[in-house]
Amino acid sequence: MTIHSDLTTTMPWAELAGPLIMAEDAVARLDERLARSPVRDGFVERFHFHDAAATLWLDGELVHVEDLVLHDAHMDIRAPTHELTRAHAVLRTRRQIFGNAPDWALGREGLRQLTGRRGVTAAKNAAEGEGALAPRQDRDQNEADEPDPLAEEFAAIDAVLARSSAVLNGVAVEQPPRPQPTLERDPLIHDPDSDESARLDDWRSLLDRAVKLPPVLAAAVLWDAWESISPLQHQPWLGTLLVAAGLRQRRKTAAHLLALNVGLRVMSRERRRHGARTTRLLAFLDAVAEAAALGLKEHDRLMLAR
Numbered sequence: 001m002t003i004h005s006d007l008t009t010t011m012p013w014a015e016l017a018g019p020l021i022m023a024e025d026a027v028a029r030l031d032e033r034l035a036r037s038p039v040r041d042g043f044v045e046r047f048h049f050h051d052a053a054a055t056l057w058l059d060g061e062l063v064h065v066e067d068l069v070l071h072d073a074h075m076d077i078r079a080p081t082h083e084l085t086r087a088h089a090v091l092r093t094r095r096q097i098f099g100n101a102p103d104w105a106l107g108r109e110g111l112r113q114l115t116g117r118r119g120v121t122a123a124k125n126a127a128e129g130e131g132a133l134a135p136r137q138d139r140d141q142n143e144a145d146e147p148d149p150l151a152e153e154f155a156a157i158d159a160v161l162a163r164s165s166a167v168l169n170g171v172a173v174e175q176p177p178r179p180q181p182t183l184e185r186d187p188l189i190h191d192p193d194s195d196e197s198a199r200l201d202d203w204r205s206l207l208d209r210a211v212k213l214p215p216v217l218a219a220a221v222l223w224d225a226w227e228s229i230s231p232l233q234h235q236p237w238l239g240t241l242l243v244a245a246g247l248r249q250r251r252k253t254a255a256h257l258l259a260l261n262v263g264l265r266v267m268s269r270e271r272r273r274h275g276a277r278t279t280r281l282l283a284f285l286d287a288v289a290e291a292a293a294l295g296l297k298e299h300d301r302l303m304l305a306r
Contacts, residue, residue: 007213007221012278016217019285023216026292027252030299034255039302044098044256047295051259052090055237056083058261063087090237097245098257105245106207114238115200199231207246215252219243220284223260224277240264256295263291 034040049065049072056063061083068087071080080088093114097105104110206225210218226239244258264272264287271283 007209011213011217015278016281016285019282019289020214020217023285023288023292024214024252026289026296027216027247027258030292030295031253031255033296033299037255037299037303039299039306040255043295043299043302046298047256047259047262048091048094048098051094051261052087054259054261054265055090055240056087057265059237061086086237090241093238093241094257097241098248102245102248102251102254105242106249111200111204111242114242115232115235196231196233199229203229203231211250215247215250216285216288217281218250219247219260219288220281222246223284224280227280237261258288259291259295260287262294263287263289266290 034043037043049068053063053065053068063083067076067084068091070076071084071088072091096114100110105114203222203225207222210221213221223240223243226243230236232238240260241257244253244260247253247258264284267283267287267290271279271286274280274283
């Protein structure tokens, strides 16, 4: 995907201006109402569930909100399906993003944790640290002090014979340490031709350049770029949550995390996957306005019920 160096000069402002203003106003109106609402906490939690279910709907999978609520409360009435498990992962990620500081999700540490790269980085650092902490005198030993390979083979054979004898005699034997998992990803699970780190870096570079755009328009550009680049093979749904986190980072939403998938669900697939970039951006802006409108309706319904 070719990303223009100056986003402000490549935007069709005449076509985007009207929908952009409507989307900006709708989001601001919803967030302002939630900021002083007595039912804000319940609203936020309910839309965590609705957005998680809408995420699976966009992927062609049906997950009932009621089943997701029961699964989250560990009260499943049936064995959870793979789709329900994925929806629960989206739910937990939304809570994690909203529960942290606005700048956390798009920061380096937040992205590492959300994308599952924190453990790999820690393992690499530990491996490098072990090598760095090796005593210098051990590396300076001459060839005469190096272990004899033949002696090591005999020692391994003796250890196997000793364990076998202990097992036959009924004595508990300490199991040998398990081999550490490799740092490389399994090619059966991850496509070796897809460099996820490089793709994610490309998306983050666009994130840095999109700060010149209005918050909602920057969200539209980042969402479209995520859909085109596809940085993560097994977490494609994370992009929409990061885009919503970007709105919160830029203080466009402070009282809630916008449920973008709820609005995108209303948009037709032809608009969301259209070949023209302007059409896709307009679809996202309309989805933002629709998500905010649905949020206002739900808030009014909760207030009336209260």
